[in-house]
Every structure is written in C-alpha cells, then in structure tokens.
Amino acid sequence: MDSLAKNILSVTDKKSGVTRLTLTDFRNYAFLRINAGLHPIIITGENGSGKTNILEAVSFLTPGRGLRSSRLADIKRFTPAVIDNGYSPINNSWAVAATVCKNGEDFEIGTAVENIQKEDEDETSNYNKRIVKIDGQKSSSQVELGKYLSAIWLTPQMDRLFRGGSQPRRSFLDRLVYAFDNEHAKRTANFEHLYKQWYQLIKTTNGHADRMWLSGIEENMATTGVAIAAARREQIARLNRFIENEPDDVFPNVTLELDGTIEKMLDSMPAVDVEDYYMSKLAQERKNILYNDSIDGVNRTDFKVFYKKKRMPAELCSTGEQKSLLINIILAQTKCQILYQGFSPILLLDEIAAHLDDGKREALLCKIRDLGLQAWITSTNPELFVTLKNNADFFEVKNNLVIQK
Ligand SMILES: Nc1ncnc2c1ncn2[C@@H]1O[C@H](COP(=O)(O)OP(=O)(O)O)[C@@H](O)[C@H]1O
Numbered sequence: 140m141d142s143l144a145k146n147i148l149s150v151t152d153k154k155s156g157v158t159r160l161t162l163t164d165f166r167n168y169a170f171l172r173i174n175a176g177l178h179p180i181i182i183t184g185e186n187g188s189g190k191t192n193i194l195e196a197v198s199f200l201t202p203g204r205g206l207r208s209s210r211l212a213d214i215k216r217f218t219p220a221v222i223d224n225g226y227s228p229i230n231n232s233w234a235v236a237a238t239v240c241k242n243g244e245d246f247e248i249g250t251a252v253e254n255i256q257k258e259d260e261d262e263t264s265n266y267n268k269r270i271v272k273i274d275g276q277k278s279s280s281q282v283e284l285g286k287y288l289s290a291i292w293l294t295p296q297m298d299r300l301f302r303g304g305s306q307p308r309r310s311f312l313d314r315l316v317y318a319f320d321n322e323h324a325k326r327t328a329n330f331e332h333l334y335k336q337w338y339q340l341i342k343t344t345n346g347h348a349d350r351m352w353l354s355g356i357e358e359n360m361a362t363t364g365v366a367i368a369a370a371r372r373e374q375i376a377r378l379n380r381f382i383e384n385e386p387d388d389v390f391p392n393v394t395l396e397l398d399g400t401i402e403k404m405l406d407s408m409p410a411v412d413v414e415d416y417y418m419s420k421l422a423q424e425r426k427n428i429l430y431n432d433s434i435d436g437v438n439r440t441d442f443k444v445f446y447k448k449k450r451m452p453a454e455l456c457s458t459g460e461q462k463s464l465l466i467n468i469i470l471a472q473t474k475c476q477i478l479y480q481g482f483s484p485i486l487l488l489d490e491i492a493a494h495l496d497d498g499k500r501e502a503l504l505c506k507i508r509d510l511g512l513q514a515w516i517t518s519t520n521p522e523l524f525v526t527l528k529n530n531a532d533f534f535e536v537k538n539n540l541v542i543q544k
C-alpha cells in the first residue's frame with residue numbers, strides 16, 4: 140500500500156457524516172427522521188416520491204442554497220390549502236436538523252427558516268429568516284456549518300454542466316474551493332452584492348453617481364475579485380497536482396484550467412498590480428454597464444475541463460464520458476479533502492446510475508466503500524446496488540414516508 144493510500148485510510152478510519160436527519164415541513168415531508176450509518180445510504184422510490192428532496196435537505200447542512208439552488212420560499216411544505224391560497228404561505232418555516240459525526244465526534248447542527256414578526260408603531264409585518272444552529276447555539280453565519288460537515292454533490296442537471304453557460308461551472312468550482320477556504324463563500328457572496336450595488340448606483344443616477352462613492356465600491360470589488368481569483372487558482376493547482384499522481388483508470392483523469400482575465404493576469408503579475416488594473420478597468424466600464432450588464436471579471440470566469448489522455452475538451456466528450464470526468468474531479472476533491480482537511484466529505488449522488496454503464500457504476504460503488512465514505516445515493520432501482528448489500532443502509536420512499544429495508 141502506498142503512503143497516500145495509508146494516509147487516506149488513517150483518516151477515513153475515523154468516519155464522518157450525518158447519523159441522524161430530521162426534517163420538519165421540508166418539501167413533501169411534514170416530519171421525517173432517518174437514522175443513518177456512516178456508509179452508503181441507498182434511497183429508492185418512484186419518480187416524484189421525494190428522493191432528491193432528502194438529498195437537498197442534507198445539502199442545506201452545508202453553506203449555500205442547497206443542491207437545487209432553490210428559493211427559500213419554495214421549500215416550505217405546500218399543502219392543498221396553501222396552494223389554493225396562491226402558493227404564498229405567510230409562514231414559511233421549515234427546518235433540517237442533524238446529528239453529524241466528524242472523525243468520531245458528534246455535533247448537533249441545523250438550519251431553518253423562521254417566520255419573524257416585526258412590530259412597528261402602527262403595523263405588524265412578517266418576514267422569513269434563515270438561521271443556523273450549532274450545538275443548540277444560534278450561529279451568526281452559514282459558513283460555520285462547513286466546519287462540521289462538507290458535502291459534494293452530483294445531480295442529473297450536472298450531466299449538462301460542460302455544455303451550457305459558464306455560471307453553473309463557476310458555482311461548481313467555487314464550491315470545491317469553499318471546502319478548503321471557508322472565506323471563499325463570503326467573498327463570492329460579497330462580490331455578487333457589490334456588483335449589484337455598483338450596477339444599481341450607475342443605473343439609477345444614469346452614470347452621474349458620486350465618483351468617490353463609485354470608486355469605493357470598485358476598490359472593494361477589485362480586492363474581493365482578486366482574492367476570489369487567487370483562491371480558485373490555488374484549488375485548480377491543488378487538484379491538478381493531485382490527479383497527476385493518480386492512476387488513470389475507470390474514471391479518466393482530467394486536466395483543469397481557468398479561463399478568466401483576472402486569473403490569467405495572476406500568472407505573471409503580483410496581486411496588488413492586478414487589483415489596480417481591475418479597479419481602473421471597472422472605472423472605465425462605468426458607461427458600458429448601462430448597455431452590457433455583465434462586465435468582464437471574476438464574474439465571467441469559466442472553468443475548463445479536459446479529458447487528459449485524449450486532450451479533449453469535456454464539452455466534446457460523450458454524455459457518459461462527461462459524467463466519468465465529473466466523477467474523476469469529485470473523487471480527487473474527496474481525497475484531497477481527506478488528506479489536507481483531515482475529514483471526509485459526504486457524497487450526495489442523485490440518480491447516479493444514469494449514463495453510467497454497469498462496470499463504471501460498480502467501480503464507483505467500490506471506490507466509495509473502500510474510501511469509507513458516507514454517500515447518499517438515489518435511484519429508482521434498488522437492484523443496481525446489490526454489491527453494497529452488506530455495506531449500506533437501504534431505504535424506500537413511499538407516500539411521503541421513508542421505510543428502512
Ligand atoms: N414545497 C413543497 N411542498 C410539498 N411538496 C413539494 C414541494 N416541493 C416539491 N414537492 C414535491 O416533491 C416531489 C418531488 O420530489 P423529488 O424529491 O424531486 O422526487 P424524486 O423521488 O423523483 O427525486 C414532487 O411530487 C413535488 O410535487
């Protein structure tokens with residue numbers, strides 16, 4: 140056994156994952172509790188029974204808007220009464236709570252949307268707020284969740300990741316970065332907020348906004364943007380270096396690249412100079428933003444993936460090959476997290492068997508088992524997972540209930 144494999148095993152010996160999941164008013168579930176082992180969890184059921192909803196709930200235990208990038212208001216369980224009222228429940232409360240195990244130590248974490256009543260002098264208003272709790276204490280930020288649980292997901296929508304526009308690829312990459320750099324989640328949210336503020340200010344003043352105010356926002360965008368670019372570069376380099384030493388087997392090795400002006404400039408210029416460039420570029424673009432709402436910068440960066448041996452861009456590969464390349468990235472990321480972060484992420488694999496031939500599905504299941512990972516896997520067909528018969532929990536979803544098999 141090589142030293143890498145030994146290192147990985149020494150960490151995954153102390154397993155991590157969700158051991159108890161409780162949902163309240165989440166999508167189709169009024170109340171649901173699942174006790175899970177730290178190994179694969181196979182969830183089967185008919186189309187529309189609520190399999191993906193369970194994976195989505197688990198994904199809310201990590202920072203962000205979950206694996207569907209949903210609007211918070213869509214998640215509260217709709218009942219016929221709510222639907223008759225025009226889909227706008229006043230009370231949008233829902234909750235996901237869990238016991239998570241991190242390297243053998245248990246923590247209680249949870250997230251919820253609460254309906255808050257605000258009383259002003261003469262009127263009462265309602266609003267919904269996302270809250271996070273860790274071991275019973277309210278936490279100020281979702282980012283805290285990332286310290287207890289890390290999740291990597293693959294969904295059927297991602298089968299088209301390499302073919303469509305760059306935004307989902309950028310989000311995918313940024314999630315890989317978060318796992319190593321918690322601050323990255325704050326930075327990307329902050330950049331998005333600044334960009335909107337900048338755009339609105341220019342638009343509402345028709346280009347005549349206070350210059351000091353504008354340059355203040357631009358300076359902030361430039362420093363945040365360069366930090367985002369640097370963190371992305373670091374993660375790409377880390378994964379490429381790691382894959383370099385990996386065997387090129389069932390899931391073909393990839394080469395990863397960043398296609399972005401700011402990221403490229405960091406190849407040859409110190410960060411402070413790139414910040415100055417970015418700031419002056421934004422100032423020059425003030426007029427253009429009124430006609431083109433996406434100015435070049437870290438908000439336009441693309442994440443390019445190549446089938447290494449064939450030197451083929453992923454978007455030109457077959458659907459099955461593209462899925463295999465994604466699995467290669469995810470496995471490399473998982474191993475890197477185990478090695479460098481010291482705890483394993485969980486995998487959320489929605490309808491994973493689609494586009495994978497039998498050999499590849501089996502190979503993936505064996506890798507998950509051998510790495511000692513907790514993986515939440517959905518499928519309409521439980522027979523595809525017999526390999527894991529003695530190494531997994533099997534659940535069936537029916538009539539908004541989950542039955543252990
Ligand atoms: N907010 C909600 N309240 C109640 N039911 C919902 C809500 N959002 C989605 N659903 C229902 O959840 C079901 C889809 O669940 P999903 O987990 O995607 O199914 P699948 O088992 O195919 O993965 C649909 O029947 C849909 O009507």
Ligand SMILES: [Mg+2]
Pocket residue numbers: 187190191192489490517
């Ligand atoms: Mg589904």
